[in-house]
Ligand code: ADP
C-alpha cells in the first residue's frame with residue numbers, strides 16, 4: 001500500500017482481464033490495415049521467429065507479448081554497461097560496472113558471517129569481492145596475481161567499495177578481453193524466461209524491424225529534433241557504448257522522449273476522441289426560468305460563494321446545449337459541492353426531468369438524502385431513495401416512485417446496478433468518485449440512456465486531481481473548480497504525536513468534551529480487511545469507554561447495520577454522544593460542526609488524500625479545530641513525509657500533488673480503472689514536464705493530420721479494444 005512506490009514500469013507486468021483479451025492481437029493488423037508499426041511482417045505472431053514454439057509463446061503472452069511488434073515495444077527497465085572496463089579508481093558507489101584486476105589477496109573472514117573476500121587491484125585503485133556462499137575450490141582459484149574480470153554493483157562495505165557475489169571470470173593474461181558492443185538491456189521478465197533468452201528474441205525482432213518500413217504518425221515537423229520511431233526503438237534496445245547512460249536512466253534520452261511523447265499523445269487523443277463521440281450524442285435541453293433555484297436560494301441562511309455561482313453558471317451553459325454534459329467539479333472538502341449539485345438538479349427538474357444522485361457509501365448517500373429532503377420538500381419536490389440494502393416492500397415502494405417520475409432520486413451504486421427504471425432521467429450526479437475510470441463514466445451514461453437521449457453527467461470530487469493529471473487522465477471531461485471556501489472557517493491546527501503519548505491525548509479529549517466540544521477518534525486499517533478494522537475500532541471503543549467514564553461514547557464501523565450507524569450518527573449530531581470512535585467509514589460527507597477535535601490513529605497507514613478527507617470532518621464550524629495524527633513509531637521516511645505535508649498545508653490541491661508524488665498515479669487515480677498504469681513507457685509523474693508539448697502536439701495533429709489520429713492511437717492503445725466499450 002502507500003508506503004512504497006514501486007516503479008510503474010516494474011509493476012505493469014500483471015495482465016488485467018482487459019489486456020488478457022488482447023491475446024487475439026495477431027488479428028489486429030490485418031492486411032491493408034495500418035495498425036501498430038504498419039508492417040505485416042512485424043504484426044506476425046512471435047512464433048514466426050526462429051526457435052519460438054507454443055510453450056515459449058505462452059510465457060511471452062504473460063508479458064502481453066503476442067507479436068513480433070510487441071517484442072519491440074517491450075522496453076528495457078534499465079541498462080548494464082558491459083562495453084568497457086572501468087578503472088577501479090573511477091568507480092562510484094551504486095555504479096554497475098565491469099572491472100578487471102589482479103588478485104592482491106583472498107581470505108575467508110570468520111566474523112559474524114563467514115565470507116570469502118577477494119581483493120583486486122588494477123593500478124588505479126582496488127575493489128573487494130565478497131561471497132557469502134562459496135566453496136574451497138572457488139577460494140583456491142583466486143591465487144595472488146590472477147587476472148579477474150567481473151561485473152556487479154559497487155556498494156560501500158567494510159573495506160571500501162565492494163561487489164557482492166559479482167558475475168566473474170578468470171582471464172588468461174595473454175587473452176584479449178571480449179566486451180559487449182552495446183549496452184546490455186535489462187527487461188521485465190516472467191517466470192521461466194531468462195534475460196538472455198528474451199534478449200535473443202528481441203534481437204531477432206530488431207532484425208525484422210531493420211528490414212521493415214515504419215511510418216511515423218507523429219510527423220517529423222512536430223518534433224524536428226527527435227529521432228524517428230524506428231531509430232528510437234533500435235537505439236533503446238541496443239544503445240551504442242557511448243550512449244549517455246545517465247540520460248537513459250532518467251528517461252531523458254531523445255529516443256525515450258520520442259516514445260514517451262507518442263504514447264502520451266496517443267493516450268490524450270483517445271480520450272479526446274471519446275469526448276468528441278460523447279458530444280455527438282443528444283441530450284435533453286433544460287430550459288428553465290430559474291424559479292425553483294430562486295426559491296431554494298431564498299430559503300438558505302447564507303448566500304452562494306463566488307466560486308459556487310461561477311461553477312453553477314458553467315454547468316448551466318452545458319445543460320442548455322443539446323449534447324450531454326460531462327463535467328467534473330473539483331472542490332476541497334467543505335467547499336459546498338452539494339449545493340452546486342442541488343442548483344443543477346433544480347434546472348433539470350424544472351424542465352421536467354429526473355435527477356439521480358449517487359454516492360459511494362451508504363452513510364454519505366443518507367446524508368445527501370437528508371440534505372435534499374430538507375431543501376426540496378419546501379419546494380414541493382419528492383425525494384426517493386435507493387440502496388442495495390433496501391429490501392422487500394420498502395424497495396418496491398421506492399422503485400415505483402422512481403418509475404413514476406420522482407424528481408429527485410438519491411442512493412448508492414444500487415441506483416444503476418439494480419433493475420431501477422427511471423421515467424425520464426435527465427441528469428446524473430456522482431459524488432466523491434475521483435476513482436472512476438473512463439469506462440465507468442461511459443457505462444453510467446449508457447445506463448441512463450433513453451431513446452436517442454443521453455443524460456447529462458456531473459461528477460463531484462473532493463480529492464482534487466493535480467492539474468497535470470487532469471489534463472491527461474481526464475481529457476474526456478470538462479472541469480470546474482470551486483476554489484473558495486465559504487467564509488468564516490477557521491483553519492484546523494494539525495499536530496503529529498507519537499503513540500507513546502496516547503494517554504496525554506485521551507486526557508485532552510476529556511478536557512475538550514467537558515467544555516462542550518465533540519471529538520472523533522478514527523481507527524485505521526490494519527490490513528486489507530474490513531473485519532480487522534472493525535475489530536480494532538471495537539477494542540479502542542472498549543478501552544476509551546473504560547478510561548473516559550464521564551463521557552458518552554459511540555462507535556460506528558462498516559459492519560454495523562445501516563440503521564444502527566444512522567442512529568449513532570444522529571445521536572452524535574445531536575450532541576448526545578461526545579466522542580465518536582469510528583473506522584474510516586466517516587471519511588466522506590459527515591457534517592457535525594460542533595466536533596472540533598479529531599484523533600487519527602496510525603495515520604501512516606493512509607494516503608494523503610484520505611487523511612485530508614478525514615480531517616475535513618472537523619473545522620466545519622466557527623471554533624478552532626484540531627487534528628492529532630497519532631502515529632506509530634518508528635515512522636518510515638515516506639510516512640514522515642506524509643505527516644509533514646498534513647501539518648504544513650490544508651490546501652487540497654497541494655495535498656493531491658504531494659500524494660501523487662509520494663504514491664504515484666496508480667494509487668492516486670485507482671490503477672486499474674484508469675488504465676494509465678499500463679502505459680508502455682510514459683509515466684505521468686516523471687514525464688509531466690512534457691504534458692504541455694503533448695497537448696500542443698495533440699491539437700496540431702487534430703488540425704493538420706486528422707488521418708494520423710486513428711493509427712497513432714491504435715499503435716499505442718491497441719485500437720479496437722479501446723473503442724469497443726464506447
Ligand atoms: P463538500 O464540498 O465537502 O461536499 P458540503 O456541500 O457538504 O461540502 O458543504 C459543507 C458545509 O458548508 C455544509 O454545512 C453546507 O451547508 C455549507 N455551505 C455550503 N455552501 C455555503 C455557503 N455559500 N456559505 C456558507 N455555508 C455553506
Ligand code: MG
Nearest residue numbers: 337338431589
Ligand atoms: Mg460532499
